[in-house]
Amino acid sequence: MKVNPELIDEIKKYGAFDISACFNCGNCTAVCPLSKEDASFPRKLIRAGHVGMEEKITSAIEPWHCYYCGECSSTCPREAQPGEYMMALRRYLIAKYDITGLSRIFYKNGWLQTWLALGLLAGFYLLYSSYTGDFGALAGKIELAFPVYVTIALGGYIINMYRYAIVKPLGGIKASLKPAHIYETFVHGFTQKNFNGCEETDWTRWIAHLLVMSGYVLTLLISNLHLLSPLDKQYSAFSPVSLLVWYAGLAILIGGGVMSLRRVFKSAESSKFSHPSDWLFVATMFLIGASLLFTHYLNVAYGPQDPLLAKVYRLNIAIETVWILLIVPFTKWIHIFFRPLAVYFQHVKREAAAGTAFGFNLSR
Amino acid sequence: MRELEKIEVDTLVVGSGIAGLQAALDLADQGYSVAIVEKAPSIGGKMISLSKVFPTLDCASCITTPRMASVSHHPRIKTLTYSTVDAIKREGKTFTASVTRKPRYIDEKECISCKRCEEVCPVYLPDEYEQGLGAKKTISIPFTNAIPQLPVMHPEHCIRCGACARACPKDCIEFLQEPAPVEIKAKAVILATGYETTPMTAKKQYGLGKLPNVISPMAAERLLAPHGPYGRVLRPSDGMVPGSIAYVQCAGSRDKSIGVPYCSRVCCMYAIKQAILLSGSLPIADITIYYMDIRAFGKGYEQFYNNARAMGINFVKAKVARITEDEKHNPILRIERQEGDSAPAEVKHELVVLSQGLLPGCDVSKFNLGAGLNDFGFVQLSDETVSSAVTAGAGVFAAGVVKGPRDIPDSVVDAGSAAMEAASYIRKL
Ligand SMILES: Cc1cc2nc3c(=O)[nH]c(=O)nc-3n(C[C@H](O)[C@H](O)[C@H](O)COP(=O)(O)OP(=O)(O)OC[C@H]3O[C@@H](n4cnc5c(N)ncnc54)[C@H](O)[C@@H]3O)c2cc1C
Ligand code: SF4
Ligand code: SF4
Numbered sequence: 001m002k003v004n005p006e007l008i009d010e011i012k013k014y015g016a017f018d019i020s021a022c023f024n025c026g027n028c029t030a031v032c033p034l035s036k037e038d039a040s041f042p043r044k045l046i047r048a049g050h051v052g053m054e055e056k057i058t059s060a061i062e063p064w065h066c067y068y069c070g071e072c073s074s075t076c077p078r079e080a081q082p083g084e085y086m087m088a089l090r091r092y093l094i095a096k097y098d099i100t101g102l103s104r105i106f107y108k109n110g111w112l113q114t115w116l117a118l119g120l121l122a123g124f125y126l127l128y129s130s131y132t133g134d135f136g137a138l139a140g141k142i143e144l145a146f147p148v149y150v151t152i153a154l155g156g157y158i159i160n161m162y163r164y165a166i167v168k169p170l171g172g173i174k175a176s177l178k179p180a181h182i183y184e185t186f187v188h189g190f191t192q193k194n195f196n197g198c199e200e201t202d203w204t205r206w207i208a209h210l211l212v213m214s215g216y217v218l219t220l221l222i223s224n225l226h227l228l229s230p231l232d233k234q235y236s237a238f239s240p241v242s243l244l245v246w247y248a249g250l251a252i253l254i255g256g257g258v259m260s261l262r263r264v265f266k267s268a269e270s271s272k273f274s275h276p277s278d279w280l281f282v283a284t285m286f287l288i289g290a291s292l293l294f295t296h297y298l299n300v301a302y303g304p305q306d307p308l309l310a311k312v313y314r315l316n317i318a319i320e321t322v323w324i325l326l327i328v329p330f331t332k333w334i335h336i337f338f339r340p341l342a343v344y345f346q347h348v349k350r351e352a353a354a355g356t357a358f359g360f361n362l363s364r
Numbered sequence: 365m366r367e368l369e370k371i372e373v374d375t376l377v378v379g380s381g382i383a384g385l386q387a388a389l390d391l392a393d394q395g396y397s398v399a400i401v402e403k404a405p406s407i408g409g410k411m412i413s414l415s416k417v418f419p420t421l422d423c424a425s426c427i428t429t430p431r432m433a434s435v436s437h438h439p440r441i442k443t444l445t446y447s448t449v450d451a452i453k454r455e456g457k458t459f460t461a462s463v464t465r466k467p468r469y470i471d472e473k474e475c476i477s478c479k480r481c482e483e484v485c486p487v488y489l490p491d492e493y494e495q496g497l498g499a500k501k502t503i504s505i506p507f508t509n510a511i512p513q514l515p516v517m518h519p520e521h522c523i524r525c526g527a528c529a530r531a532c533p534k535d536c537i538e539f540l541q542e543p544a545p546v547e548i549k550a551k552a553v554i555l556a557t558g559y560e561t562t563p564m565t566a567k568k569q570y571g572l573g574k575l576p577n578v579i580s581p582m583a584a585e586r587l588l589a590p591h592g593p594y595g596r597v598l599r600p601s602d603g604m605v606p607g608s609i610a611y612v613q614c615a616g617s618r619d620k621s622i623g624v625p626y627c628s629r630v631c632c633m634y635a636i637k638q639a640i641l642l643s644g645s646l647p648i649a650d651i652t653i654y655y656m657d658i659r660a661f662g663k664g665y666e667q668f669y670n671n672a673r674a675m676g677i678n679f680v681k682a683k684v685a686r687i688t689e690d691e692k693h694n695p696i697l698r699i700e701r702q703e704g705d706s707a708p709a710e711v712k713h714e715l716v717v718l719s720q721g722l723l724p725g726c727d728v729s730k731f732n733l734g735a736g737l738n739d740f741g742f743v744q745l746s747d748e749t750v751s752s753a754v755t756a757g758a759g760v761f762a763a764g765v766v767k768g769p770r771d772i773p774d775s776v777v778d779a780g781s782a783a784m785e786a787a788s789y790i791r792k793l
């Protein structure tokens with residue numbers, strides 16, 4: 001196997017500055033509630049990082065099994081922050097899977113992504129403000145373009161993840177067609193249920209996540225199904241769509257607020273280290289919730305012709321545009337897709353090891 | 365308070381473990397007078413409660429008792445037990461120590477150590493000398509080979525039945541005895557306050573001392589001692605003879621998460637020693653030592669370790685991350701198996717010993733003697749390359765574990781060095 005002596009320094013650029021203190025005792029793996037017989041981490045991956053086994057790291061799916069409960073970091077005898085190392089590996093892997101190379105640049109250059117986001121936001125706001133036609137109709141089209149863009153971005157990621165995690169290490173295209181495996185993958189995708197595999201369930205974190213997730217999914221539905229056209233008609237405060245909006249906006253604000261507070265006060269292992277992209281993610285989420293709520297409030301209170309509403313709605317769409325273009329593909333958001341995929345790939349690896357996987361070998 | 369007792373000597377030795385005993389003897393044999401102050405009711409320190417010692421497997425009390433006896437009978441050594449050093453003042457070239465003799469509630473001069481009081485006392489307490497594994501009476505002589513052989517009464521448990529007073533042939537029970545102040549003037553001070561082991565509650569993941577079959581290494585020493593609490597090795601929860609015993613190395617050291625980052629030096633060796641002794645007393649038991657690395661640091665120690673391996677003791681490289689128990693109180697260890705395809709695993713044993721580390725036995729900075737402490741509270745030497753006993757405080761010397769974790773041979777050697785340095789310091793005054 002080829003060895004890359006710079007590997008550990010490379011990984012450190014994505015966080016995990018203390019990992020050189022590790023003396024390879026295995027406490028982290030033993031204490032980790034999610035580490036398993038056939039998916040043993042973090043120590044093995046730390047070791048692989050230290051000795052430069054690049055392929056072991058790039059083909060690893062274990063980082064996606066880790067939910068950063070922080071047990072390992074708080075009990076590591078060397079305070080080497082193995083949990084943060086797992087987080088750094090996830091960033092490193094995203095950068096690997098990302099064909100555009102943008103993730104790598106963003107992760108390594110602190111606040112660059114934030115400045116870019118601010119710039120883009122200003123740009124899109126001006127652009128949308130200067131549009132003289134029917135903005136409501138344009139907004140509808142923009143929102144319809146979102147899922148197409150995200151699907152393409154995600155597709156690229158998934159193909160690359162498959163390449164790194166399955167095709168390269170197993171030397172072929174492998175899959176598992178067992179219904180149970182496919183079902184489990186979906187269950188993990190919807191519930192992110194391993195969260196509660198952690199020893200001491202961090203309820204605040206879980207509820208905050210649940211609020212943000214549900215609020216966010218609703219916001220997606222509302223905008224992508226174009227349920228709202230606030231510039232065309234007036235909604236009543238208790239119409240079904242309004243209720244959805246109130247919930248979605250508030251859930252994002254409250255959940256996002258709790259998450260930010262935890263980052264500020266570093267109240268759990270998982271929120272001790274914040275990468276600028278984490279802040280960007282939370283802040284933008286917050287803005288989406290706030291602008292959605294405000295838009296709808298103006299519509300309900302003053303009707304579709306309100307001049308402030310016209311401005312706020314454009315801002316709302318501008319924020320969503322930046323979110324989709326820059327935040328969704330290049331931050332933690334994407335984790336929610338890698339996690340269930342990792343569950344599936346684990347099954348594929350297991351099947352491949354047992355020789356029962358579906359697929360064919362590529363000659364090298 | 366009783367009347368102030370005044371003592372004037374050349375050297376004050378604080379602590380009567382093997383280091384303090386040796387330093388006192390070396391000085392007294394050279395003609396210097398010594399006062400040795402010990403907070404426990406008997407001299408002897410930790411060593412007197414050990415079973416046997418590595419790497420020779422000599423009986424610990426057979427080595428310690430003669431030294432204890434020499435100290436207590438030495439014409440130039442004044443021994444104060446069950447006494448605390450409250451303060452030490454430096455005035456010019458003399459140190460003045462304020463010491464308090466705690467009340468034993470007996471007349472120490474009259475008592476003839478007949479144990480009649482102990483025999484008749486109806487109240488039992490957990491025996492801390494046996495690490496809580498046995499029981500003692502509310503009025504009792506601390507242990508069989510304690511020196512002095514004087515009983516101590518624990519008034520907080522006494523029911524004032526008066527049986528001891530009636531039984532005592534010398535009429536020496538004094539229910540109203542008060543603490544007695546002592547003033548010791550000395551020209552030099554030797555600090556030999558030793559260590560305490562890391563508390564059982566130090567690491568949350570190890571059960572906080574609530575798992576009955578997870579015991580301290582001192583308790584294991586007592587189980588192995590010929591005159592220990594049960595006279596044989598039984599496990600605490602149900603008195604069963606354990607068939608599988610595990611040692612958890614670095615349970616109280618080399619762990620930043622409990623604030624003890626340093627290696628305690630002796631715990632690898634005492635674990636190996638205990639494992640060897642256990643395989644002697646329980647020939648069919650499985651014994652496993654979970655370690656990060658084995659630090660067999662002294663002469664002949666590697667050989668000792670290899671002997672243990674050859675005897676069939678299992679050495680597994682793994683840091684134990686968590687200890688739980690099943691419904692029968694069998695401890696379950698969670699580790700990562702690192703051989704082959706490494707993976708997390710749970711292993712069940714019947715008795716588990718935590719190889720705890722050594723923490724400073726006393727915060728000597730409270731005496732303001734000018735001796736610096738390192739980050740972990742051990743006395744810092746002024747220049748380790750020049751002397752193994754001289755501290756930054758003039759006339760203040762250190763011996764034994766007070767300077768940092770070390771074994772008995774090393775403690776004895778540097779007790780000799782402390783005595784020599786103190787003698788030359790006094791001569792130059
Ligand atoms: C479980 C276990 C097994 C061990 N087995 C071995 C072995 O087999 N071989 C070996 O070489 N080493 C062994 N060791 C190490 C050994 O115990 C020490 O090296 C040795 O006992 C140190 O002696 P000491 O005099 O420095 O300290 P101690 O024995 O701790 O003596 C210090 C004395 O000072 C007293 N004291 C503390 N503070 C005050 C105060 N303020 N005023 C008055 N008195 C005070 C204490 O009561 C104590 O009596 C073992 C250690 C442990 C924990
Ligand atoms: S990260 Fe910490 S717990 Fe994990 S192997 Fe390294 S030192 Fe041990
Ligand atoms: S953060 Fe939690 S889930 Fe992740 S490796 Fe550490 S212990 Fe395991």
Ligand code: SF4
Pocket residue numbers: 481484485486487502503517521522523524525526527528529
């Ligand atoms: S008076 Fe107290 S110490 Fe004496 S025998 Fe009764 S209970 Fe024991």
Ligand code: SF4
Pocket residue numbers: 613614615617618626627628629630631632633657658659719721
């Ligand atoms: S002596 Fe051994 S058990 Fe003790 S701290 Fe050092 S390595 Fe750990």
